[in-house]
Amino acid sequence: MKNKKTRGKKVLIYAIYILTAIFFLFPLFWTLCLSMKTVPELFQVPPKILPKTIHFNNYIHIIKNTLVLKYLKNTFVLVGATAFGTLLISIPAAYAFSRNKFRIKNNMMFGLLIFQMISPLVIAIPLYSYLAKLGLLNNYLILIMIYIALRVPFTTWYITGYMNTIPKELDQAAKVDGCSRIRIIMSIIMPVCVPGIISSIIINAMSAWSQFIIPFILVDKGEKLPLSVGIINLQSTSEAITTHYLAAACMISVIPMVLLYIIFQKFIVSTISGSVKG
Amino acid sequence: MTLTKQKNQLPVFKKMSTQPWSLLAPLLIVLLGLFLYPIIEVIRYSFTNLRFGRIEYAYTLHSFKSVFTDRNFLDMVRITFTFVIFSVTFQLINGFIVAFAIYIGEKLKLKGSVFVRTSVIISMAIPGIIIGVIWRMMLDESPTGILNYYLSLFGFGPVRFLTDPKIALISVIIANIWRGTANNMILLYAGLKTIPESILEAADVDGAGSFRKVFSIIIPSISPVLMICGLLSIIGTFNTFDMIMSLTGGGPAGATEVLALSSYKEIFVNYSLGKGSAIAAIILLINIIMAMIYFNMNKKVEV
Structure with missing residues (x-):
């Protein structure tokens, strides 16, 4: 009886975990994928999530131009x-x-x-x-x-x-x-x-x-x-710059802070929860 | 954020406390010069008919009059409130659900709890302006747009996420929920941690069901934290400017133009410094009222 209840709980929690992770990570994942696409892939209908190859040409382009x-x-x-x-x-x-x-x-x-x-x-x-x-x-x-x-x-x-x-x-x-x-x-x-x-x-x-x-x-x-x-x-100025370049620029401006956040997660959490004391 | 009232009875402390002003001087200079003075100036501007490119001006109430009689102003207030109320409600609900799932998940030692927490927190590391750009790419209305493609698999759409005035506001709210959930999650999780284990065990002994436990024990015990979360979310959402700027630019046809955005547009697009400042003064007044509510609430929670 008790075991059944815990299992039900676990399933529910995992469902919430999965939905939460998708909601929060998918936009970033999609941007990452866009940043590695070529122009034909960009205009492909229906759109595919993953780029054909992992390459950084778009990043190089945006840095150069x-x-x-x-x-x-x-x-x-x-x-x-x-x-x-x-x-x-x-x-x-x-x-x-x-x-x-x-x-x-x-x-x-x-x-x-x-x-x-x-x-x-x-x-x-x-x-x-x-x-x-x-x-x-x-x-x-x-x-x-x-x-x-x-x-x-x-x-x-x-x-x-x-x-x-x-x-x-x-x-x-x-x-x-x-x-x-x-x-x-x-x-x-x-x-x-x-x-x-x-x-x-x-x-x-x-x-x-x-x-x-x-x-x-x-x-x-x-x-x-x-x-x-x-x-x-x-x-x-999106005539000059198409989505895959914009996505690459977004990734460049996101990565440093995301890394900092992941590394210092504990500090951030404790600072924010500082106003809630037990 | 504690505000303790110190009572140092020891005479040694009395002697110790020399004047604080030399330590406070840099803070005061920066805040008076770059914060308080501009605030006073905005209030002064709001009582003038100042325009960029024109030197002479007069003091008048015309700016406020034209703000309040502007039919668009009522629209903007309605948009701002809709944006704030729906964003904050769902940020709170989402934040609570995720915090609660992680709270229970950690008790059951489920794998993935840290991963989920991290994936939510990452959203805080992303500048508002980039959040707007990213969601604009997600909500692409052309056949290559990813969200519309998924909806079409279920027989929906294509949805005009950013060009239909009614839907555009919903899109902005969804992006803002994405942005603001993490803060609530962290605060509510900290709140959940403070609930004494004994209360929950007592409820178990009494045979209370899970739902009853959530609604009659857990939510009431974290209600002060919920209030603080709500207020912080209201303030953050109310001041949102960057994300809307890059997601919709206030469009289509002003459908997502919140107060902050319209103040900016009055000044830098219409060059009407007086009227834009009047809107900014209204924003300022609302900010101050919210800060006062927060201050009183924080004091109560600490006690």
Whole structure:
């Protein structure tokens, strides 16, 4: 009786597993297959899923004939600078929020939360108007600062929560020894915060990688575009670029982050589930 | 995301806490300059008749008036709400079903649990703009489109996924469910893990059936998490811009034009900075209201 019930459960769960895996993986698998098709295969009716041969000619074509490598490089610059710069600002601030008592602290934390929820479109509008006037569109230093501004609210909030779990006795001893706050942060707090710091690096890298509105509005020079905006330009000039090339470009812009996600899955899951505590 | 109220009674701590402002200065400068100031500017713009390419402007309520009297605006609000409500509902249902299956699957030590979890999480690693491009290729309406081909095997279609105004909105919602399920799954799975084993065993002893167990024990015990999931999904979906941009561009005939997209179009296609900012100000107001609800809910959950 009991065995029968468990078997029924198992069958049901496997059915859910299979449907879920198909729903989530098929679009990516189809894109991967498209990226290896030739033009005749592309227009084949009825369509076949698998390409005839595994080859990377479409990838080579897109790398040679479009700016995709440049887009990739730009994206890496933005992602790296954002992930690093955000920490530089958020860690000291989180330390202050975690260890200091001051009157408007709770209001400031609430302010951070509000910033976190605001659509980047809202701030992109006036920033465009100013940067265009000053001739500073396409300026990477400013672009990076804006990316950082968008990420510090979440990061500060998250690292503050992480530091709150670290016993205060730990920095107390160092303080008595006369260490400066910066030294305490660097040599005592940061080492114990490593998992939290790694999580926020990944989440911020991911967010900067897929950031669209800001560069879409604030960058108008082709060679300065990041991947996200570059892809939509490729898509809209679809006479020059057919589906198999577009699919190859999509794969190029998806693979680095997907690998990062699979490798650091545990960190990501623990960061996201951080707001649910047992 | 904890917000603990610290009470440090030890005098040593009192002495320890020097002023926090030097540590907070970089944060404040960045946020005031690149976040708060632009927000104030958008609100100011929304009360003007600013246009790109014209220098003089006047303060007026005309932008808001023209937004609210625009018949398209009502349409956009309806589209945005339909998009949000259906996306969020199915993201929650899907997220729960997958989280629950994995939760039970791991208890039964089923193979493939990690694989399924990973395949869902991968969707989070993909930029919204690419999700739009990928689904556009999936939903190709020509005879070479893969989804239409499969439907034709069952005697359906061809479906005009992206050119029929009614179906286009459904297509956008499906792509958004694909995008947003993972976050809910992770949160709900974490929620399921917090249910004490003893409660479930007690229900077994009482002879409660599986369905009763789900609806009268499991769902009520994770309801705070469900609320947070719902709200985070609402915020994420409401601010969606990128995916719709590449999937439909707001078309056909504005059928998938959500508020964020129309604000963009007013400004950068019609050059009407005042009116576009008025729509952005409405988006901002809704964002702030949602953040306030989230803040209060989070506080309750923590306690």
